[in-house]
Amino acid sequence: MRRCMCALFILMMAGLLGILGFAQKAELLIWPLPTADALPSGLSIAPDGKIYIAQFDAQKIGLLDPGTNELSERGIGANPVSIYAPSNDAVIYTLPHDNVIEYLVFIGGQARWPVPTPGAWPKDLTPAPSGPGQINFWFVERLAGKLARLSPAQIAVTLPLFYPQKHTITPQRQEIIPNVVPVKPSFYAGNPMLPPPLALVQAKTTGPVTEWAVTGFSSNYVEDLALAPKSGAVWFTTSQGELGSLDPPSSTVAFHTLPPNARALGVAVAPDGKIWFTDSATPAIGSLDPVTGDVYLWAIPGGAQPLKILVEPPGRIWFIDREADFVGFLRPSANEFVIYPLPPSSYPVDLVLADDGTAWFVCERGNYVASLSIVPVLGPPPVAPGAGAARILGYSITQVGSHATIQVLYSYDGSLGFPVLIGLYVLPSGEGFSYAPYRITQPGMGTATIELYYNGATPIQSEALRIVMYLQNQQVIAEKKVEFLTTWSP
Numbered sequence: 001m002r003r004c005m006c007a008l009f010i011l012m013m014a015g016l017l018g019i020l021g022f023a024q025k026a027e028l029l030i031w032p033l034p035t036a037d038a039l040p041s042g043l044s045i046a047p048d049g050k051i052y053i054a055q056f057d058a059q060k061i062g063l064l065d066p067g068t069n070e071l072s073e074r075g076i077g078a079n080p081v082s083i084y085a086p087s088n089d090a091v092i093y094t095l096p097h098d099n100v101i102e103y104l105v106f107i108g109g110q111a112r113w114p115v116p117t118p119g120a121w122p123k124d125l126t127p128a129p130s131g132p133g134q135i136n137f138w139f140v141e142r143l144a145g146k147l148a149r150l151s152p153a154q155i156a157v158t159l160p161l162f163y164p165q166k167h168t169i170t171p172q173r174q175e176i177i178p179n180v181v182p183v184k185p186s187f188y189a190g191n192p193m194l195p196p197p198l199a200l201v202q203a204k205t206t207g208p209v210t211e212w213a214v215t216g217f218s219s220n221y222v223e224d225l226a227l228a229p230k231s232g233a234v235w236f237t238t239s240q241g242e243l244g245s246l247d248p249p250s251s252t253v254a255f256h257t258l259p260p261n262a263r264a265l266g267v268a269v270a271p272d273g274k275i276w277f278t279d280s281a282t283p284a285i286g287s288l289d290p291v292t293g294d295v296y297l298w299a300i301p302g303g304a305q306p307l308k309i310l311v312e313p314p315g316r317i318w319f320i321d322r323e324a325d326f327v328g329f330l331r332p333s334a335n336e337f338v339i340y341p342l343p344p345s346s347y348p349v350d351l352v353l354a355d356d357g358t359a360w361f362v363c364e365r366g367n368y369v370a371s372l373s374i375v376p377v378l379g380p381p382p383v384a385p386g387a388g389a390a391r392i393l394g395y396s397i398t399q400v401g402s403h404a405t406i407q408v409l410y411s412y413d414g415s416l417g418f419p420v421l422i423g424l425y426v427l428p429s430g431e432g433f434s435y436a437p438y439r440i441t442q443p444g445m446g447t448a449t450i451e452l453y454y455n456g457a458t459p460i461q462s463e464a465l466r467i468v469m470y471l472q473n474q475q476v477i478a479e480k481k482v483e484f485l486t487t488w489s490p
Helices: none
Strands: 026-032 040-045 051-055 060-065 070-075 090-095 100-105 110-114 122-127 137-141 146-150 165-168 172-176 179-182 186-188 198-200 202-206 209-213 222-227 234-238 243-247 252-256 264-269 275-279 284-288 295-299 306-312 316-321 326-331 336-341 348-353 359-363 368-374 390-400 403-412 420-427 438-440 444-454 460-470 476-488
Touching: 040 348, 040 359, 040 368, 090 122, 100 122, 122 222, 137 222, 146 222, 234 264, 264 306, 275 306, 284 306, 306 348, 316 348, 326 348, 390 460, 390 476, 403 420, 403 438, 403 460, 420 444, 420 476, 438 444
Parallel strands: 222 264
Antiparallel strands: 026 172, 026 368, 040 051, 051 060, 060 070, 070 165, 090 100, 100 110, 122 137, 137 146, 146 209, 179 336, 186 295, 198 252, 202 209, 222 234, 234 243, 243 252, 264 275, 275 284, 284 295, 306 316, 316 326, 326 336, 348 359, 359 368, 390 403, 403 444, 420 438, 420 460, 460 476
């Protein structure tokens, strides 16, 4: 999913093989960029679904509206790499050559913050769930061997009116049949009685930027980072292929043992706390259990240079392979890769997941932005013989601050009368939450939308949601408990 401190999307279907499938064909849409050799380096999905694009060599920020196929572009006079859209109208990105992070109102002015360490090469902007500033982002200082957090107390933006250049781009559309390959993982047992040693590292705050020198060697670059929502740890990889974790409050770093010759590059943290990484040496997709130290490696069939990795609950590990020109995912429960080949010499370099499960990515050599959508199987989901009158088939959750939108896919045959209501319980306590139940007044399948609000005065954390279908006499006729680990802010 998009990496966002305040947005969470979960998709889960009963009878998933029958409804979504894991080896289905996909629709690939390609929007070529109008500037030749623009070298797109990063992308981000705004809350309204539009796509912001960092174009390194073109020195531009692009904004694609997939609904109208309109691309708006703004020249910034510098070379952007990592990019993130905290709102529909503004974007934040790194400028490694200038050694700054910049905030841009797309049709207005900007603010910028210099990185204290000269020549640091900032990249991999990652929104933080909490921090002391108006905005809070972690990022990598690649050449300096540091992790850093940007937390400005205010954003002072000049407000000139700017009219972006606009292009209408008809996307190239093609259908892709995936390669589905079973792969047996290699297992490397850890030693939970011998945890990784901890080392105290240097932390320094300069204005709104706090830096942690996590490598200790100026030649040892930091490559990628990911945040662990439960522990607050910052996981990272280095140019030596190491997998490390920083505990910011104590400024301690641990380097975790990987199998011989494994070289971690991309890193992501799953909701259950497991660490997923791309291994550029094998190449492979790897998982580390930080409690036991156990490591699994799934060798990527035809892999060459796996880069970005993302976890899509409940069971897909998405990744891109730059040199092998494909986008795909690992399904660990089935020990199976599903790989979607791209046009030759595309070189995908960044990947994000939309709330509807669409994979968006940019290709630096192909000079395009693209979306990959798995084509759903038509028809209603199968109903097992003797199934109940009511069923909760799936759900999605999008949460921002104190508000969440929950969509529930349901079926009801009408045999128990009307109305039937759909409600929610926030676990563990549910105190301070309010919503209006959804009313079902006719039989069949449907999608219920429920707006959930947190009305408390202080931030709290939820662990799960209980979705229930019930009659007017409060009798529950169907329910589903789903993990929902997030922070609710007033």
